[in-house]
Structure formats: structure tokens, C-alpha cells
Amino acid sequence: MLQQRPDVRRAVEADRVHKSVYTDPAIFDLEMERIFERVWIYCGHESQVRKPGDYYTLQIGRQPMIMVRGAEGEVNVLYNRCPHRGTMLVGDRQGSTGEFFRCSYHAWTFHTDGKLKNIPMMESGYEGTRWTRENPDCNVKRAARVENYRGFVFASLAADGPTLQEYLGPAKIAFDDMCDRAPAGEVEIVPNCFRVIQNSNWKIFLENQLDALHPSVTHQSTGRAAHEVELDIAKKTGHAPLSYHMLSAFATVTIDQWDNFQTLNYPHGHCILTGYMGLRPQDRDTLDYERVLAKAYGKQRKEEILSTNIHHVLLYPGLSVQSPLQQLRAVRPLGVDKTLTEIWHFRLKGAPEPIYRRALAYYNLVNSPSTMINADDLENFWKCQQGLTADGGEWVSFHRHYGHDIARDGMVETAPGMGTSEAPMRNQMKAWAEFMDKA
Amino acid sequence: MTMATGQSTKKRKAAAKPGNESAKRTKTTLRKNSSGSAAHQRTASAQEANAPAPADAHTLQHVIEQFLYAQAESLDGKRWQDYINLFTDEGHYWMPAAPEQTTGEGVPSIFYEDKNLMQVRMRRVQHPDAWSQRPLWGTNHLVSNVIVESENGKKDELVVRSRFHMMEFRRETSRHFGGSYVHHLVHTPDGFRIRLQRVDMVNAQGPFEYVLQIWV
Numbered sequence: 040m041l042q043q044r045p046d047v048r049r050a051v052e053a054d055r056v057h058k059s060v061y062t063d064p065a066i067f068d069l070e071m072e073r074i075f076e077r078v079w080i081y082c083g084h085e086s087q088v089r090k091p092g093d094y095y096t097l098q099i100g101r102q103p104m105i106m107v108r109g110a111e112g113e114v115n116v117l118y119n120r121c122p123h124r125g126t127m128l129v130g131d132r133q134g135s136t137g138e139f140f141r142c143s144y145h146a147w148t149f150h151t152d153g154k155l156k157n158i159p160m161m162e163s164g165y166e167g168t169r170w171t172r173e174n175p176d177c178n179v180k181r182a183a184r185v186e187n188y189r190g191f192v193f194a195s196l197a198a199d200g201p202t203l204q205e206y207l208g209p210a211k212i213a214f215d216d217m218c219d220r221a222p223a224g225e226v227e228i229v230p231n232c233f234r235v236i237q238n239s240n241w242k243i244f245l246e247n248q249l250d251a252l253h254p255s256v257t258h259q260s261t262g263r264a265a266h267e268v269e270l271d272i273a274k275k276t277g278h279a280p281l282s283y284h285m286l287s288a289f290a291t292v293t294i295d296q297w298d299n300f301q302t303l304n305y306p307h308g309h310c311i312l313t314g315y316m317g318l319r320p321q322d323r324d325t326l327d328y329e330r331v332l333a334k335a336y337g338k339q340r341k342e343e344i345l346s347t348n349i350h351h352v353l354l355y356p357g358l359s360v361q362s363p364l365q366q367l368r369a370v371r372p373l374g375v376d377k378t379l380t381e382i383w384h385f386r387l388k389g390a391p392e393p394i395y396r397r398a399l400a401y402y403n404l405v406n407s408p409s410t411m412i413n414a415d416d417l418e419n420f421w422k423c424q425q426g427l428t429a430d431g432g433e434w435v436s437f438h439r440h441y442g443h444d445i446a447r448d449g450m451v452e453t454a455p456g457m458g459t460s461e462a463p464m465r466n467q468m469k470a471w472a473e474f475m476d477k478a
Numbered sequence: 479m480t481m482a483t484g485q486s487t488k489k490r491k492a493a494a495k496p497g498n499e500s501a502k503r504t505k506t507t508l509r510k511n512s513s514g515s516a517a518h519q520r521t522a523s524a525q526e527a528n529a530p531a532p533a534d535a536h537t538l539q540h541v542i543e544q545f546l547y548a549q550a551e552s553l554d555g556k557r558w559q560d561y562i563n564l565f566t567d568e569g570h571y572w573m574p575a576a577p578e579q580t581t582g583e584g585v586p587s588i589f590y591e592d593k594n595l596m597q598v599r600m601r602r603v604q605h606p607d608a609w610s611q612r613p614l615w616g617t618n619h620l621v622s623n624v625i626v627e628s629e630n631g632k633k634d635e636l637v638v639r640s641r642f643h644m645m646e647f648r649r650e651t652s653r654h655f656g657g658s659y660v661h662h663l664v665h666t667p668d669g670f671r672i673r674l675q676r677v678d679m680v681n682a683q684g685p686f687e688y689v690l691q692i693w694v
């Protein structure tokens with residue numbers, strides 16, 4: 040029997056979206072098939088797998104995958120599945136497999152590029168069958184395409200489609216901004232991943248990432264508390280660490296001020312939110328760092344790098360990069376109402392320790408499982424998910440500043456003084472509809 | 479180190495909140511064992527620490543257990559300021575991101591908070607617009623397996639290991655966290671204070687369903 044496919048075309052209009060997009064399991068399955076298992080998905084950073092045999096597992100759509108460093112130094116992305124009986128080749132989240140994978144069920148072995156190495160007693164056991172070394176089904180299946188941009192590894196499970204750089208377009212500035220801030224021009228992973236589950240649809244998280252209207256409401260309590268203590272410390276010692284400002288900005292930047300920022304919206308759903316935290320104070324640590332950077336790049340280039348005005352970049356459909364603080368959140372949808380975020384921090388190679396410490400404070404305070412920021416976001420996401428199942432209305436509204444956005448050169452930017460435009464949500468859903476419409 | 483035991487007990491008594499049954503109980507026990515506290519100061523010298531007299535060891539064990547119980551009670555009773563007051567001015571509450579970590583400095587941590595950051599956390603949960611604090615929410619801590627470990631080479635410091643189990647109920651869901659505490663305790667005129675509390679949760683490495691709003 041043919042399964043009824045949901046009619047996604049009718050679910051998306053220019054200024055509103057049908058609630059089923061967030062709640063219908065059939066739509067979720069189609070999203071996995073037509074978006075996550077086709078487009079470029081972030082796997083991890085190459086410094087997560089330094090030596091041949093080092094691996095890291097991840098989920099692309101519904102597929103369990105292994106990112107592994109190959110014998111030649113290349114990074115491979117394989118399906119975590121033994122071609123014999125379907126056993127996962129590795130069960131740990133990360134580790135080293137040595138020179139080859141060895142299935143724990145029947146000891147079949149595979150090279151780190153996926154090629155069959157050996158099957159015990161292959162000659163006697165498979166003689167006369169079609170299971171021969173020449174049969175490509177004997178190998179571990181590889182992701183159709185793997186590309187690396189400045190150390191960040193992406194895979195696409197579709198053989199055809201735009202290259203990674205074509206797909207990311209101008210949004211690849213997320214990685215340029217992060218890496219250029221390193222005097223050595225590259226970053227390396229900080230070996231820890233915070234993982235937090237959201238009981239809500241993955242799109243709710245993406246929409247919130249660029250929702251400049253919400254911080255002063257959602258994060259009022261934390262921003263205010265941090266601001267009070269920030270003032271206390273300043274009174275006692277002259278000045279409070281920057282980490283307090285990172286938290287207090289959520290409240291001191293008031294709701295009307297958020298309109299002064301801007302979002303830049305690109306094809307495929309990508310978006311940049313411009314900066315607001317003012318992370319370039321003139322303290323000694325910053326000035327030391329600027330000197331090192333100027334030495335590496337020259338004064339003019341240093342100035343260009345540091346004046347890149349980004350808060351964070353959303354790389355649709357599964358990555359939010361906060362380049363000035365060297366952290367990112369990868370989105371792994373687990374179900375229509377369940378989403379895992381993997382949160383990573385990176386070190387700027389060649390930058391002085393205090394610069395790393397400053398970003399680390401943000402990683403600990405905002406992105407760790409004890410976050411005083413996301414605690415209230417997750418609460419709202421959950422409430423959204425619950426409320427959207429209700430019959431109290433059919434549509435989700437993205438009307439804010441609709442009709443005022445400025446479209447040019449293939450992108451859409453918010454008009455001056457209209458930074459809280461829901462343009463990013465409209466842009467994401469436009470891309471979503473395009474992806475979902477392709478059989 | 480010299481310390482008037484009577485005075486420290488009085489201060490401890492003053493710090494306890496009136497009307498709280500469990501706090502009262504703790505207070506009483508501490509007073510009863512104030513001589514134990516003095517006994518501990520004798521064992522605090524390096525030579526004697528290895529072989530404390532049995533009676534002294536028992537009393538010290540008891541006093542420390544009461545301290546840990548009182549700390550747990552302040553969490554379950556949501557008496558956040560009392561909890562913060564148990565730390566020294568330079569004290570830290572630390573929950574490592576990975577069990578192999580040896581310091582909270584310069585590494586990712588689930589919590590690494592001094593008293594100022596603890597103030598932020600407390601004021602946040604007390605703010606009427608801390609949306610996620612609104613639902614019915616409570617915790618229950620059990621602390622056990624208390625081992626007074628060593629003087630840690632520092633004359634004024636006592637290292638205490640223990641195990642905990644924390645059950646949390648929030649909205650419709652219960653969560654369980656279990657693991658170990660390591661308390662680095664110092665004597666002050668006000669009684670023991672925490673220089674460093676390390677909290678290793680056995681399930682800290684898994685994905686978190688929702689977050690940890692307050693210290694465990």
C-alpha cells in the first residue's frame with residue numbers, strides 16, 4: 040500500500056506556517072529524507088580525530104554514522120553498519136579503532152575507508168556465492184560526499200547537489216570569522232561536548248537562534264541577576280569580569296534596542312545575526328591578543344578581522360555557530376518533538392590563554408548543562424511544542440516586519456531599525472518548502 | 479591554630495535559620511559535639527593525622543556528617559543563601575565536565591562557580607520571571623558513605639569524600655542523579671567552611687534531559 044505523503048506545499052505561506060510542520064511525525068520523516076539525509080550536515084572538526092583510526096560517531100538524519108581518520112590522513116564518514124548482518128561497527132561515542140574496524144559479532148574486518156579487509160574463512164565459506172571481494176556490498180557504505188572547510192567536516196548522503204561551499208554561500212563566514220581570529224589561522228577542538236536534549240521540534244530551536252525579540256523577555260531573570268552582581272563587583276573591585284557582561288547583556292539590551300541589530304538572510308535558510316555584546320573591550324588581555332594578531336596578519340587585516348560584526352550564524356538545517364566566542368551547536372533531530380544539541384568549544388591556535396578563558400566562561404555559563412540562559416529557552420520550546428498540538432489555531436505567525444525586509448543580491452536583510460523582523464523564520468521556511476518539495 | 483570552640487558553636491547556632499526542624503537538629507548535634515571539634519584540631523597536625531585516637535575519629539566523623547547533611551538540607555529546603563554561606567570567600571563549587579579533570583581552572587565544567595556566580599544563580603531562581611522556575615519543583619538529597627580522607631598536605635584543610643543521590647521532581651517528571659562529593663573543608667571561627675566542593679555525577683557524561691538549574 041502506498042503511504043500517504045503529507046502535502047507540505049500547503050503548510051508554508053510567505054508569512055505563516057501550519058502547525059503540523061512542528062507536530063506531524065510523517066512530516067518529520069519526510070524532513071529526514073529530503074533535508075537531513077541530502078544536504079550538507081556538520082559531522083565534526085578534524086581535530087576530534089587526530090590519529091588514523093580515531094573515530095567519532097554521530098547521527099545524520101536517521102543514520103548512525105562514523106567520522107574516522109583514515110590511514111592516509113583523510114577523514115572518512117561511514118555508515119555505522121557491518122555489511123554482514125547490520126551490526127553497528129562501533130558502539131562507543133568516540134574512540135580509536137586502530138588500523139581497522141572489527142565487527143564484534145562475526146569478526147569481519149574493514150579498513151578505515153570502509154573497504155573489506157577480511158572475513159574469517161572467506162574462501163571456504165563463500166565459495167560459489169555472489170559474496171565476493173569484488174562485490175561493493177561487501178564494504179562498509181560511505182557517505183556519498185564528504186568535504187572539509189577550514190577543518191570543519193561536513194557530509195552529504197546524496198551523490199548530487201551543490202558543493203559544500205556553494206551550499207553554504209556567504210554563510211561560510213562563520214568558519215572564516217572563527218579561524219581568522221586565531222593568529223595561526225585555525226582552531227582546534229576543546230575535548231568536551233555538552234549534550235542537551237530539547238523536548239521540542241528541531242525548527243523551534245533554529246528559529247529561536249535568530250529571534251532577537253526574545254532575549255530581554257525570556258532571559259530577563261538571568262540578565263538582571265547577573266547585572267546586579269556585576270554592579271556589586273564593580274563597586275568593590277573597579278570592574279567585573281567580562282563573563283558577567285555576557286549574561287547581563289541579555290537584560291541590559293532592552294527590547295526596543297534589539298531592533299537596531301540586523302539579520303542577513305541567505306539562500307538555503309542560512310542567516311547571520313549581527314553582534315551586540317561588544318566583545319572588544321580595551322583591557323590588557325584584549326590588547327595583548329590584538330598585538331599577536333597584528334603580528335600574524337598585519338595591522339590592517341587584524342582590524343578587518345576584529346571588526347567582523349557577527350553574533351552568530353545559522354547554517355541551515357543543523358548548525359549554529361557563534362564565531363566570536365568559538366563555539367557551535369549542532370542540531371540532531373531525534374523525533375518530531377525531541378532534539379539533541381551537541382555543543383562544542385574551540386581554541387584559537389596561537390592566541391593568548393586569557394582569550395581562550397574568556398570564551399570558555401561563556402561556554403560554561405551559557406552552553407553547559409547548568410546554563411542559566413538555555414534553562415528558560417528550553418522551557419519555552421517545550422511550551423511551544425505542547426501548545427502547537429492544540430486545536431486552538433492552525434497557524435504560526437511570522438508576520439513581524441513582513442513586507443519591510445530588503446531583498447537584494449539574492450539575499451534578504453532586515454530594514455534599518457527592524458532587526459527583530461521575523462525574516463529569518465520566513466527565510467528558513469522558504470528554504471524548507473523548497474527542500475521538501477523535491478521528490 | 480587556636481580557636482575557641484564555644485565561640486564557634488555560638489556562631490554556628492546564630493547562622494542556623496530559626497524554625498527549621500532539621501537545622502535545629504543539626505545545631506543541637508554540633509553543640510553536643512563541640513568537644514569533638516576541638517579534638518579534631520589536635521589531629522590536624524600532620525603526625526597525628528594518620529593515627530587519631532578512636533574516640534576523636536568517631537567524633538570528627540560525626541561532626542562532618544552533620545555538616546554534609548546540613549548542606550544537603552539547605553538545598554532541599556531551597557535556602558540558597560544558607561548554602562552559599564557554607565563556602566569560604568574564595569570557595570568554589572565545581573562539577574567537572576569529565577571525571578579525569580583535576581582542576582576547574584581553564585577547562586570546561588558543568589559548574590565552576592565562586593560565590594559571586596553563586597549569587598547570580600540564586601538571584602536568578604528567586605526572580606519572579608525565571609519562567610522555568612515556576613512549576614512545582616523539588617529535590618531530595620541523600621548523602622552517605624562519608625570518608626574523612628586526609629589532611630591533604632595542607633594543615634588547615636580536611637578532605638572528605640561522600641556519595642550522594644539526588645532525586646528531582648519538576649513538573650511531571652522525576653530525574654535521578656548520583657555520584658560523589660569531595661569536600662575540601664577548612665576551619666573558620668564560624669565552623670567548617672568549604673574551600674572546594676567537587677561533584678562528580680555518574681551520569682554527568684550522558685545527554686541532559688533539560689538542565690541543572692541549581693547546585694546538586
Ligand SMILES: [Fe+2]
Nearest residue numbers: 253254257416
Ligand atoms: Fe534564548
